[in-house]
Amino acid sequence: MSIILTEHMVPVIMTVSGSPRKDGCSAEMLRRFTHELDAAFVSYDAYGCRFAPCTDCRACRQFEGCAMDDMDGFFADFEACDGIVIASPIYNMSFPAPLKAIIDRMQRYYSARFFLGKRPPISKRRPVALLLSAGSEDEDGEFAARQLEKIFTVTNCELVSRIVRNDTDHLDSMEDIASEISQEAAHFANLLDSIINSSHDF
Numbered sequence: 001m002s003i004i005l006t007e008h009m010v011p012v013i014m015t016v017s018g019s020p021r022k023d024g025c026s027a028e029m030l031r032r033f034t035h036e037l038d039a040a041f042v043s044y045d046a047y048g049c050r051f052a053p054c055t056d057c058r059a060c061r062q063f064e065g066c067a068m069d070d071m072d073g074f075f076a077d078f079e080a081c082d083g084i085v086i087a088s089p090i091y092n093m094s095f096p097a098p099l100k101a102i103i104d105r106m107q108r109y110y111s112a113r114f115f116l117g118k119r120p121p122i123s124k125r126r127p128v129a130l131l132l133s134a135g136s137e138d139e140d141g142e143f144a145a146r147q148l149e150k151i152f153t154v155t156n157c158e159l160v161s162r163i164v165r166n167d168t169d170h171l172d173s174m175e176d177i178a179s180e181i182s183q184e185a186a187h188f189a190n191l192l193d194s195i196i197n198s199s200h201d202f
């Protein structure tokens with residue numbers, strides 16, 4: 001279930017939304033962040049996709065891929081894209097279940113690396129931005145970011161931007177973090193350019 005929003009000779013960014021709230025805080029962060037990028041977007045909504053959770057069937061240790069085919073399009077887009085933006089609320093220190101299911105299904109790349117010896121399973125380097133919203137005032141998104149480390153390591157992704165919108169039960173407006181979102185989007189765009197135009201490291 002992918003939607004190509006624009007089509008130019010520009011980088012392709014995969015966006016993944018973790019919230020069930022289409023007009024919620026993380027959706028607004030994603031809207032503002034992507035507005036700053038000159039890119040084409042392939043967008044996934046975790047709640048809408050209803051991807052099955054990983055069952056640890058271990059088929060991905062025998063062949064490169066997944067025994068279930070519901071995420072074939074997602075995996076193709078993930079492998080082809082130039083960068084990734086994940087926008088999600090924090091639920092009980094983690095990601096909402098549908099987004100966590102997507103993260104767990106990335107186990108196929110971990111198996112490709114460590115059971116099938118693919119080094120790396122995806123050769124293209126990609127920057128990732130993580131946009132989080134949280135009800136609490138002191139959630140820093142560290143635990144959520146750490147959950148992504150393992151799959152990012154084996155898929156040539158690097159978390160280069162993390163923004164947390166705190167205290168969302170009391171703060172509706174994004175104005176106080178608008179400049180942070182703009183700055184991080186510019187940082188992300190610069191890294192994207194340098195990765196695409198050269199072989200320089202992050």
Ligand SMILES: Cc1cc2nc3c(=O)[nH]c(=O)nc-3n(C[C@H](O)[C@H](O)[C@H](O)COP(=O)(O)O)c2cc1C
Nearest residue numbers: 019024025026089090091092093133134135136168
């Ligand atoms: C099931 C559930 C669990 C939550 N757990 C946390 C939590 O552990 N820490 C936190 O800071 N906020 C927590 N929240 C609050 C949400 O993170 C917060 O309302 C967020 O801004 C919602 O984002 P959205 O508007 O993009 O959907 C939780 C909310 C729900 C519904």
